[in-house]
Amino acid sequence: MLWQARDWPARARLFPWTMGWPALALALVQLGVAVRVLFAPPQRVGSVERSAGPARDVGPADTAAEARAAGEAEEPEIPPDLARRRALEMSAWIFAFTAGVVLFGFKIGAAGLALTFLRLAARESWVTSVAIALSIYLFFLLIFEVGLNIQLPMGFVPDTFGFEWPDAQIVQLLMQLMRGG
Amino acid sequence: MDTLLQASLSGLAQVFTWPTFPLMMLGILIGFIIGILPGISAPTTLALMLPFTFHMKPVEAFAFLLGMLSVSVMFGDITSILFGVPGEPLAAAVVLDGHPMAKNGETGRALGAALTSSLVGAVVGAAILGLSVPLIRPIVLAFGSPEFFGLALLGIAFVAALSGGNLRKGILAGALGLMLSMVGLDQQSGIQRYTFGRLELWDGIGLVPVTVGLFGIGELVDLWIKQSSISETRVGKIGSVWQGCKDTFIHWGLTMRCSLFGTVLGVIPGLGGAVAQWVTYAHSVQSAKDKSRFGHGDVRGVLGPGAAMNSKEGGNLITTVAFGVPGSVSMAILLGAFLIQGIQPGPSMLTSKLDLTFSFVWVIVVAHVVSVGLSFLLINQMVRITEIRTSLILPGIVMLVLFGGFSERNSLFDLGITVAAGFLGMIMVYLDWPRPPLILGLVLGKLIERNLFISYSRYEFAFLLRPILLGTILVGIALVVAPILQKRLAGRLGVREELLVAKES
Numbered sequence: 155m156l157w158q159a160r161d162w163p164a165r166a167r168l169f170p171w172t173m174g175w176p177a178l179a180l181a182l183v184q185l186g187v188a189v190r191v192l193f194a195p196p197q198r199v200g201s202v203e204r205s206a207g208p209a210r211d212v213g214p215a216d217t218a219a220e221a222r223a224a225g226e227a228e229e230p231e232i233p234p235d236l237a238r239r240r241a242l243e244m245s246a247w248i249f250a251f252t253a254g255v256v257l258f259g260f261k262i263g264a265a266g267l268a269l270t271f272l273r274l275a276a277r278e279s280w281v282t283s284v285a286i287a288l289s290i291y292l293f294f295l296l297i298f299e300v301g302l303n304i305q306l307p308m309g310f311v312p313d314t315f316g317f318e319w320p321d322a323q324i325v326q327l328l329m330q331l332m333r334g335g
Numbered sequence: 336m337d338t339l340l341q342a343s344l345s346g347l348a349q350v351f352t353w354p355t356f357p358l359m360m361l362g363i364l365i366g367f368i369i370g371i372l373p374g375i376s377a378p379t380t381l382a383l384m385l386p387f388t389f390h391m392k393p394v395e396a397f398a399f400l401l402g403m404l405s406v407s408v409m410f411g412d413i414t415s416i417l418f419g420v421p422g423e424p425l426a427a428a429v430v431l432d433g434h435p436m437a438k439n440g441e442t443g444r445a446l447g448a449a450l451t452s453s454l455v456g457a458v459v460g461a462a463i464l465g466l467s468v469p470l471i472r473p474i475v476l477a478f479g480s481p482e483f484f485g486l487a488l489l490g491i492a493f494v495a496a497l498s499g500g501n502l503r504k505g506i507l508a509g510a511l512g513l514m515l516s517m518v519g520l521d522q523q524s525g526i527q528r529y530t531f532g533r534l535e536l537w538d539g540i541g542l543v544p545v546t547v548g549l550f551g552i553g554e555l556v557d558l559w560i561k562q563s564s565i566s567e568t569r570v571g572k573i574g575s576v577w578q579g580c581k582d583t584f585i586h587w588g589l590t591m592r593c594s595l596f597g598t599v600l601g602v603i604p605g606l607g608g609a610v611a612q613w614v615t616y617a618h619s620v621q622s623a624k625d626k627s628r629f630g631h632g633d634v635r636g637v638l639g640p641g642a643a644m645n646s647k648e649g650g651n652l653i654t655t656v657a658f659g660v661p662g663s664v665s666m667a668i669l670l671g672a673f674l675i676q677g678i679q680p681g682p683s684m685l686t687s688k689l690d691l692t693f694s695f696v697w698v699i700v701v702a703h704v705v706s707v708g709l710s711f712l713l714i715n716q717m718v719r720i721t722e723i724r725t726s727l728i729l730p731g732i733v734m735l736v737l738f739g740g741f742s743e744r745n746s747l748f749d750l751g752i753t754v755a756a757g758f759l760g761m762i763m764v765y766l767d768w769p770r771p772p773l774i775l776g777l778v779l780g781k782l783i784e785r786n787l788f789i790s791y792s793r794y795e796f797a798f799l800l801r802p803i804l805l806g807t808i809l810v811g812i813a814l815v816v817a818p819i820l821q822k823r824l825a826g827r828l829g830v831r832e833e834l835l836v837a838k839e840s
Contacts, residue, residue: 155514155529166526169784170517177510184503237560244559248552251733252754256747260738268730276726286727290734307747
């Protein structure tokens with residue numbers, strides 16, 4: 155970011171450089187500290203017990219193990235390998251949901267991916283999966299398109315191939331009926 | 336005094352007439368929906384509801400709009416606590432302690448604390464609105480670009496309190512936020528900065544996608560890893576709701592101070608609620624003797640921002656009503672309502688239309704009282720949501736996060752920003768880096784740069800000698816230095832005690 159700013163006029167460059175150079179210096183100090191800790195002799199302070207989930211953002215610095223002792227609920231230990239695998243799995247699903255929405259729109263993409271997730275990953279029954287997927291579809295349809303009249307994106311696939319989802323016609327009919335047309 | 340009392344009573348009476356009261360209730364219902372859903376923001380909904388007010392009388396229109404606006408942040412706290420996803424951008428700070436409380440089986444307590452502190456904050460903000468409109472003019476007029484620059488710098492100083500004990504990491508996270516705020520067209524020179532040729536980045540990086548992604552996606556992954564329910568312990572009797580209410584009064588000083596901060600920060604146009612929530616959260620941390628539970632489910636982390644975000648509306652209204660200067664995007668849209676109703680904000684709101692002004696005060700108070708009352712009836716159901724199997728609610732929460740990121744600018748590109756911010760947030764948590772300073776930097780970066788250039792253009796370096804600016808810089812330095820000195824002093828006292836004990840033995 156600092157390198158890119160070098161060709162800008164002084165006014166555009168002033169703030170990035172004022173913040174950036176001290177931040178770079180501090181970052182190098184932090185890197186030095188981190189490398190030193192990495193190559194320091196191992197100590198048993200429980201600091202390696204790190205859950206893959208959110209730790210905390212504020213409060214005095216202490217280890218994750220001490221944090222658990224500070225009154226959090228007892229929870230069954232999840233082996234680190236399993237935790238890592240589940241984290242990767244969920245990350246992949248988040249990418250899949252995002253891709254689904256971009257390609258097929260919020261209504262169809264979200265409902266479709268929800269159904270797929272519930273069946274494949276969560277191993278829920280068909281009834282439960284379809285019910286939840288349908289709820290998500292109806293949520294976007296009724297609250298946004300019908301209720302607030304906000305047109306959600308159709309998705310890259312319909313836009314590129316020039317077709318409409320079949321439900322678009324049903325929605326238009328519903329809205330006409332509601333307006334008494 | 337008699338006139339004030341008469342106008343106040345008249346305003347109160349008008350709120351309880353037909354159809355004003357039902358319209359306010361409808362506004363509250365809409366505020367509930369927009370508050371709990373990350374995908375819909377209060378300003379957008381306010382703009383959508385404006386046309387419906389064409390045929391309403393002034394008091395009806397403002398009861399409807401203010402009823403919606405004033406409760407949306409309070410309901411946004413509910414999503415923050417239950418799911419760790421801010422329902423409103425202004426409810427992000429509540430996630431830090433509210434959601435851990437839900438995970439610890441203290442959902443009722445967190446909700447009770449959020450609702451009660453919101454009510455207290457709203458009442459304080461409304462009371463200050465009612466009492467101070469005639470007095471506030473010289474204060475607001477004293478604030479120019481140098482003072483805004485100073486306040487934004489003061490906001491940066493709160494990074495120290497939000498750094499979780501590691502100041503270096505906190506400052507670096509804040510610096511990253513400041514650098515992210517520079518993405519887009521430079522307002523001074525029109526140069527494209529860090530846009531990498533993408534048109535979508537000309538407007539910069541949105542605050543909502545980053546906030547929702549940074550806090551929400553990590554929670555999703557954490558839920559899937561644990562594969563139980565949001566609440567990791569069985570929620571027992573919901574009696575802890577009353578504990579949450581009591582907490583508001585046990586920590587009365589904190590609640591009142593944050594309510595006052597929220598109102599004061601709301602009075603200053605352009606500062607934004609995003610700054611106020613983090614500043615009051617940082618104050619909650621700094622002012623606590625025992626900071627160990629912050630970030631783990633300390634109820635004070637819910638009380639402070641909860642009170643401030645609801646008192647802020649009263650503050651916002653002061654400048655909007657008295658001067659026609661909107662303090663926020665929502666207030667700018669509310670000015671549209673003034674125009675639709677043919678009302679000119681300014682001196683007439685303090686003279687011939689004083690009863691209308693007081694009706695605003697009472698709408699805020701009554702809307703919050705009604706909302707809190709209704710919410711307490713629904714708390715059982717809300718708490719039970721945290722006991723539902725994760726797999727059943729995960730798809731819904733994923734969609735809320737993604738739609739939340741999309742909806743700020745209706746841009747699919749922002750979905751990418753949301754996901755990228757999410758993974759950045761996960762890495763930061765894994766490596767023990769604090770996230771709030773990044774958000775603070777993102778919020779304050781543009782404010783600092785814009786006001787710095789305006790101040791320099793107008794006053795050159797003389798702006799640095801303005802008294803309010805100097806005062807805020809001194810307070811900022813004190814905020815950064817005080818915890819370091821405190822730590823050193825505590826360390827020295829600890830060493831001295833150890834030496835004494837060693838001598839005695």
